[in-house]
Amino acid sequence: xxxxxxxxxxxxxxxxxxxxxxxxxxxxxxxxxxxxxxxxxxxxxxxxxxxxxxxxxxxxxxxxxxxxxxxxxxxxxxxxxxxxxxxxxxxxxxxxxxxxxxxxxxxxxxxxxxxxxxxxxxxxxxxxxxxxxxxxxxxxxxxxxxxxxxxxxxxxxxxxxxxxxxxxxxxxxxxxxxxxxxxxxxxxxxxxxxxxxxxxxxxxxxxxxxxxxxxxxxxxxxxxxxxxxxxxxxxxxxxxxxxxxxxxxxxxxxxxxxxxxxxxxxxxxxxxxxxxxxxxxxxxxxxxxxxxxxxxxxxxxxxxxxxxxxxxxxxxxxxxx
Amino acid sequence: xxxxxxxxxxxxxxxxxxxxxxxxxxxxxxxxxxxxxxxxxxxxxxxxxxxxxxxxxxxxxxxxxxxxxxxxxxxxxxxxxxxxxxxxxxxxxxxxxxxxxxxxxxxxxxxxxxxxxxxxxxxxxxxxxxxxxxxxxxxxxxxxxxxxxxxxxxxxxxxxxxxxxxxxxxxxxxxxxxxxxxxxxxxxxxxxxxxxxxxxxxxxxxxxxxxxxxxxxxxxxxxxxxxxxxxxxxxxxxxxxxxxxxxxxxxxxxxxxxxxxxxxxxxxxxxxxxxxxxxxxxxxxxxxxxxxxxxxxxxxxxxxxxxxxxxxxxxxxxxxx
Numbered sequence: 336x337x338x339x340x341x342x343x344x345x346x347x348x349x350x351x352x353x354x355x356x357x358x359x360x361x362x363x364x365x366x367x368x369x370x371x372x373x374x375x376x377x378x379x380x381x382x383x384x385x386x387x388x389x390x391x392x393x394x395x396x397x398x399x400x401x402x403x404x405x406x407x408x409x410x411x412x413x414x415x416x417x418x419x420x421x422x423x424x425x426x427x428x429x430x431x432x433x434x435x436x437x438x439x440x441x442x443x444x445x446x447x448x449x450x451x452x453x454x455x456x457x458x459x460x461x462x463x464x465x466x467x468x469x470x471x472x473x474x475x476x477x478x479x480x481x482x483x484x485x486x487x488x489x490x491x492x493x494x495x496x497x498x499x500x501x502x503x504x505x506x507x508x509x510x511x512x513x514x515x516x517x518x519x520x521x522x523x524x525x526x527x528x529x530x531x532x533x534x535x536x537x538x539x540x541x542x543x544x545x546x547x548x549x550x551x552x553x554x555x556x557x558x559x560x561x562x563x564x565x566x567x568x569x570x571x572x573x574x575x576x577x578x579x580x581x582x583x584x585x586x587x588x589x590x591x592x593x594x595x596x597x598x599x600x601x602x603x604x605x606x607x608x609x610x611x612x613x614x615x616x617x618x619x620x621x622x623x624x625x626x627x628x629x630x631x632x633x634x635x636x637x638x639x640x641x642x643x644x645x646x647x648x649x650x651x652x653x654x655x656x
Numbered sequence: 657x658x659x660x661x662x663x664x665x666x667x668x669x670x671x672x673x674x675x676x677x678x679x680x681x682x683x684x685x686x687x688x689x690x691x692x693x694x695x696x697x698x699x700x701x702x703x704x705x706x707x708x709x710x711x712x713x714x715x716x717x718x719x720x721x722x723x724x725x726x727x728x729x730x731x732x733x734x735x736x737x738x739x740x741x742x743x744x745x746x747x748x749x750x751x752x753x754x755x756x757x758x759x760x761x762x763x764x765x766x767x768x769x770x771x772x773x774x775x776x777x778x779x780x781x782x783x784x785x786x787x788x789x790x791x792x793x794x795x796x797x798x799x800x801x802x803x804x805x806x807x808x809x810x811x812x813x814x815x816x817x818x819x820x821x822x823x824x825x826x827x828x829x830x831x832x833x834x835x836x837x838x839x840x841x842x843x844x845x846x847x848x849x850x851x852x853x854x855x856x857x858x859x860x861x862x863x864x865x866x867x868x869x870x871x872x873x874x875x876x877x878x879x880x881x882x883x884x885x886x887x888x889x890x891x892x893x894x895x896x897x898x899x900x901x902x903x904x905x906x907x908x909x910x911x912x913x914x915x916x917x918x919x920x921x922x923x924x925x926x927x928x929x930x931x932x933x934x935x936x937x938x939x940x941x942x943x944x945x946x947x948x949x950x951x952x953x954x955x956x957x958x959x960x961x962x963x964x965x966x967x968x969x970x971x972x973x974x975x976x977x
Contacts, residue, residue, distance in 0.1 A: 423891060431891035431915065433867075485916075546754075561909065570744060570752035579910035586907040588882065589900035591921035594752065595806075598919040600912035 338387040338448030339633040339650075345378060345388070347633055354444060354452040361399035361455050363410060365652035367471045367627075368392040368446040370640040372500060372556065376579065377440060378637070389447035390414045390439040392652070393461060393470040402455050410458040411473040412451075413606055414438040430603045447633055449653045459606045462614040471649060472505070472620040473609045479505040480612075481604030482575050483513070488550060490514035495548040495567050498555035499526035499537065501623060501647045502577055506552050507535050508618050518543075520563070523644030525625070532622040543567050552577055558584035570594040575601050623647045659708040659769030660954040660971075666699060668954055672708070675765060675773040682720035682776050684731060686973035688792045688948075689713040689767040691961040693821060693877065697900065698761060699958070710768035711735045711760040713973070714782060714791040723776050731779040732794040733772075734927055735759040751924045768954055770974045780927045783935040792970060793826070793941040794930045800826040801933075802925030803896050804834070809871060811835035816869040816888050819876035820847035820858065822944060822968045823898055827873050828856050829939050839864075841884070844965030846946070853943040864888050873898055879905035891915040896922050944968045 337349045356362040369391035377384050396408045417424050417432035424432050438453065439445020461470045479502065488494060492515045496507045499521035507519045507530065521527045521537040530537045540563055549572050551564040556578030562585075564574045576598060591598065612618045627649045628636035640648040658670045677683040690712035698705050717729045738745050738753035745753050759774065760766020782791045800823065809815060813836045817828045820842035828840045828851065842848045842858040851858045867890045874885040877899030883906075885895045897919060912919065933939045948970045949957035961969040 428892055571749055576909060576913045579913050583906070584909055585904070586909065588897060588905055588907065588919075588921075591919060592897045592900050592923055593921070595921045595923050597921065598909075598912060600909075600914070600916045600918065602913055602916050 336449040337630055338444070339389065339630070340386070341378060341388050342385045345634055345637065347631065351387070351448070353450050356398055356400065356452045359401055359454050359456070360452050361396045361402070361405065361458055363394040363412065363451050363453060363458070364397045365392050365394040365446050365448060365451055367467045368650045368652050369471045369475070370636060370648045370650065371475065372502070372578065373440065375637070375641055376581070381579065382440060384440060386439070387444035387446075387448045387451070388439050389445035389650075390437070391471055391474045392446035392451070393467050393473070394451070394653075396458065397450075399455060405455065408458075409461045409470070411461055411470055411606060411610070412438065412453045412459070413457040413603075414440070414474060415603060416443055416454060416457065447630065447650055447652065449630070459610060462610060465610065465613045468624060468649070469613050469620050472623070472647065473606055473613065475501055476505050476509070476609040476612065476618060476620070477604035477606050478502065478577070478602065479509040479604065480608055481601050482506060482552060482577070483509060484604060485599060485601055486550070486573060486575065488513050488515055492516065492549040493547060494518075494550045494552070495520065495543065496552045496554060497560050497564055497567075498553070498578070499523070499530060500554065503552070503554035504529055504623055504646060505618070505620070506554055506577060508533055509612075510552070511535060512617060525644040526646065529622045529646060533619070546570065548572060550575065554578055556580050558582055561586075565596070568596055570596070573597040573599055575599045577601050620647070624649060627651060657770040658951055659765070660710065660951070661707070662699060662709050663706045666709070666955055666958065668952065672769070674771050677719055677721065677773045680722055680775050680777070681773050682717045682723070682726065682779055684715040684733065684772050684774060684779070685718045686713050686715040686767050686769060686772055688788045689971045689973050690792045690796070691957060691969045691971065692796065693823070693899065694761065696958070696962050697902070702900065703761060705761060707760070708765035708767075708769045708772070709760050710766035710971075711758070712792055712795045713767035713772070714788050714794070715772070715974075717779065718771070720776060726776065729779075730782045730791075732782055732791050732927060732931070733759065733774045733780070734778040734924075735761070735795060736924060737764055737775060737778065768951065768971055768973065770951070780931060783931060786931065786934045789945060789970070790934050790941050793944070793968070794927055794934065796822055797826050797830070797930040797933065797939060797941070798925035798927050799823065799898070799923065800830040800925065801929055802922050803827060803873060803898070804830060805925060806920060806922055807871070807894060807896065809834050809836055813837065813870040814868060815839075815871045815873070816841065816864065817873045817875060818881050818885055818888075819874070819899070820844070820851060821875065824873070824875035825850055825944055825967060826939070826941070827875055827898060829854055830933075831873070832856060833938060846965040847967065850943045850967060854940070867891065869893060871896065875899055877901050879903055886917070889917055891917070894918040894920055896920045898922050941968075945970060948972060
């Protein structure tokens with residue numbers, strides 16, 4: 336099969352064997368995949384990964400020996416494959432399984448391919464009214480929802496989202512559903528138009544008030560984004576960290592103590608509520624899509640996704656039905 | 657009057673005028689004061705402060721034009737003097753008043769003196785059954801209680817307190833009241849004996865298990881303490897930062913995101929519950945007291961408080977009744 340392969344460099348290969356689903360697993364034909372900032376970071380060596388890149392996808396089950404009734408189901412998939420036996424798994428915190436493999440990131444070939452395999456328990460059926468172009472964003476939408484699972488955001492609070500890429504856009508949409516007073520720091524025209532399309536307010540970073548926000552979501556992954564978040568949060572407030580960082584931002588722990596600021600690391604989230612929000616039309620991710628490339632032009636698509644201001648670039652992996 | 661004066665160096669002075677209580681304030685005769693790690697840090701230049709040092713005290717009101725009925729009352733005092741008008745004050749978060757003065761730390765002469773002045777609203781009466789030697793620890797006990805105001809600590813959780821100085825000792829005692837599984841990292845024999853006296857379990861830092869604690873309270877203020885906390889907390893867990901730091905510990909923000917760890921800055925806490933715990937005998941701070949010096953030997957007392965393993969050194973400021 337064809338796939339985008341990372342081994343130091345990226346290459347499009349067509350000589351890879353189709354994966355074989357083991358016990359409890361399904362073989363999934365990938366219809367559409369999304370390129371994420373993490374994919375770009377993995378390509379730059381953020382984690383030591385060799386294999387097929389990609390973790391955002393929508394596809395259909397084409398084989399599942401243990402659940403033949405699910406063949407033909409249109410699905411999205413949770414990306415952490417857990418051991419079920421370690422203390423984190425036993426405590427119901429599977430996303431922190433110490434032996435986890437992660438689709439396209441750690442020990443498991445990913446979604447920029449014609450086919451992938453995942454445990455059946457990772458695969459969630461997509462409601463019929465959710466088109467592929469929305470379903471492919473279930474994973475980052477779930478990551479945005481994780482914020483609200485970790486912290487109560489009161490409707491009267493002032494929330495600032497820093498960064499208007501794919502995750503900042505989705506975090507803003509999810510937080511806006513709670514009725515809070517929301518501003519999004521957006522640098523690029525493309526990002527600002529996408530926010531306006533959702534009725535959201537953007538500001539320039541130079542206009543951010545100091546020590547005013549009850550909560551700040553830092554979604555840039557840049558040290559400057561963290562510095563802005565630290566400046567913007569009020570004493571007693573929360574900075575939710577949604578992105579990993581290139582380079583280490585300086586953190587003044589003493590000032591966190593004096594100002595009683597909370598730093599909250601936040602990663603993967605729950606798929607079922609993300610699918611419900613998409614099915615109910617409460618989140619419309621379609622204005623976030625920049626472009627769609629066939630898998631054969633995946634390296635070109637990766638370059639597009641890395642452009643400043645790009646939000647979401649998709650790959651058509653197997654031929655659409 | 658006599659007082660311990662900081663102006664670059666420490667000096668015992670006897671030429672200072674007795675403070676004059678303004679409208680809404682009381683003049684307090686200081687019976688007993690406690691030396692805190694923050695006092696040592698202020699002496700080393702942690703904040704730019706010139707004046708009378710000290711913020712932990714018990715005393716008695718000797719003058720209060722606006723509340724003559726309170727003269728003679730034995731009191732402890734909250735250390736933040738707030739403006740009542742800034743956004744933080746308006747929101748009920750007076751400890752974060754942006755114009756605050758802080759007793760013996762910022763803009764307000766402190767407690768290592770025969771007399772001090774504070775607003776009447778800062779002064780809480782001490783129940784008769786609480787001796788001066790316990791009441792003088794109300795402020796750090798309130799700071800320890802702040803942890804439980806900020807975060808629910810479930811009785812089935814594993815909690816690690818790092819550092820067994822005065823704040824670590826009090827934090828451990830307060831957390832133990834919740835029934836959690838508690839361990840305290842203690843370096844010094846003196847600290848270990850004080851923990852044992854309260855029925856608490858201590859361990860050596862070399863024995864701390866990695867990624868096991870649901871919550872870690874970091875009470876050393878040393879970069880090594882933070883590194884140990886980061887190693888000890890489980891994914892999804894909380895590190896409560898109770899001390900300001902000399903030197904900047906390295907913080908890997910990306911790993912906070914991946915492991916969804918929370919850093920929680922924590923500072924001053926509520927006096928009334930601290931006084932209730934002391935009055936009910938649920939916290940007995942008397943095993944924490946190393947020594948008691950008269951104010952005239954305050955510099956010697958400061959040196960004692962700086963010794964490794966010291967927990968709490970007291971100063972008798974005015975003559976006891």
